Amino acid sequence: EVQLLESGGGLLQPGGSLRLSCVASGFTFNNYAMSWVRQAPGKGLEWVSHISSSGDITYYADSVKGRFSISRDNSKNTLFLQMNSLRAEDTALYYCAKKRDGLRPGEFDYWGQGTLVTVSS
Amino acid sequence: DIVLTQSPGTLSLSPGERATLSCRASQTVTSNFLAWYQQRPGQPPRLLIHSASFRAAGIPDRFSGSGSGTDFTLTISRLEPEDFAVYYCQQYGSSTTFGPGTKVDI
Numbered sequence: 251e252v253q254l255l256e257s258g259g260g261l262l263q264p265g266g267s268l269r270l271s272c273v274a275s276g277f278t279f280n281n282y283a284m285s286w287v288r289q290a291p292g293k294g295l296e297w298v299s300h301i302s303s304s305g306d307i308t309y310y311a312d313s314v315k316g317r318f319s320i321s322r323d324n325s326k327n328t329l330f331l332q333m334n335s336l337r338a339e340d341t342a343l344y345y346c347a348k349k350r351d352g353l354r355p356g357e358f359d360y361w362g363q364g365t366l367v368t369v370s371s
Numbered sequence: 372d373i374v375l376t377q378s379p380g381t382l383s384l385s386p387g388e389r390a391t392l393s394c395r396a397s398q399t400v401t402s403n404f405l406a407w408y409q410q411r412p413g414q415p416p417r418l419l420i421h422s423a424s425f426r427a428a429g430i431p432d433r434f435s436g437s438g439s440g441t442d443f444t445l446t447i448s449r450l451e452p453e454d455f456a457v458y459y460c461q462q463y464g465s466s467t468t469f470g471p472g473t474k475v476d477i
Contacts, residue, residue: 295408295416295459295469309466312372345415350427356463357406359427361415 252276252360254346259365266336270365272329272346277360280304280324283349285358286331288342288367298344299331300355309355314340336369343367373398373462375470382475390447392473394460399440401464407436407445410472411456419458420445450475 258270270286286298299320300309308320319332329346343366347358374397384390394405403423408416418427420436423443433448447454455477460470 294471295461297467297469300467350418350421354463355467356404357418357421357427357461358416359418361417363415 252348254348254360254362256344256346256362256365259344259367261368261370262336263371264337264369266369267332267334268336268367270331270333270344270346270367272362274327274329274346274348277348279322279327282351283353283355284322284329285347285349285355286320286329287345287347287358287361288340289345289364290339290342293342296342297355300349301329302353307353333367336367338369341367341369373400373465373468375460375462375468377458377460377470377473379473380471382473383477384450384475385477386450386452388450390445390450390454390475392445392447392458392475394438394443394445394470396441396443396462398465400443400462403439403443404462404464405436405438405443406461406463407434408459408461409454409456410459411453416459447475 285300301320317335343364345364346362348360350359376395378393405423407420410416424436457472
């Protein structure tokens with residue numbers, strides 16, 4: 251059974267930093283590209299960042315480019331999102347999502363339950 | 372970026388009825404790379420359809436997707452109680468973006 255378990259969310263002030271993690275199980279992690287997708291409270295879905303299966307190619311939404319960094323440790327089946335210079339508008343539930351197949355950001359066939367990030371003074 | 376518009380915003384139907392949801396793109400979606408998701412309250416999204424018309428693994432055949440270019444449709448042939456949820460479309464032909472969602476309620 252595929253499982254994605256996010257952690258690392260919390261409450262922090264504007265300008266702060268946070269590192270999210272997502273531990274994967276039930277599939278061969280190093281064969282699949284992965285993404286982070288967020289959902290502000292009561293709002294829709296927003297794709298944030300994406301990384302290739304090997305970790306050498308990354309993509310970012312314009313809203314987070316230069317502030318967020320995605321990475322992965324295939325030896326530990328773990329995906330990361332380093333979030334710096336956080337803003338109130340980054341407040342959201344952050345989901346880790348598995349790409350169904352292929353390299354580029356696209357359709358996600360498995361999602362975690364999410365970890366909540368709240369940015370407020 | 373490609374902007375997706377979903378209509379209607381809310382669809383009020385009864386169990387057993389047919390639901391037709393629309394997703395329109397601001398530009399042609401390359402290779403019809405268009406997906407549909409279902410999200411129930413308190414749950415993550417669930418992939419229903421990819422590449423406009425291909426059902427994802429384990430998805431019941433009452434869900435079907437159609438369309439090409441800029442106009443796409445998700446059809447639920449006979450609504451079951453568990454189908455009342457929010458539905459999002461996503462294009463992944465040029466980077467990726469999601470639509471604002473359609474809520475299907477009773």
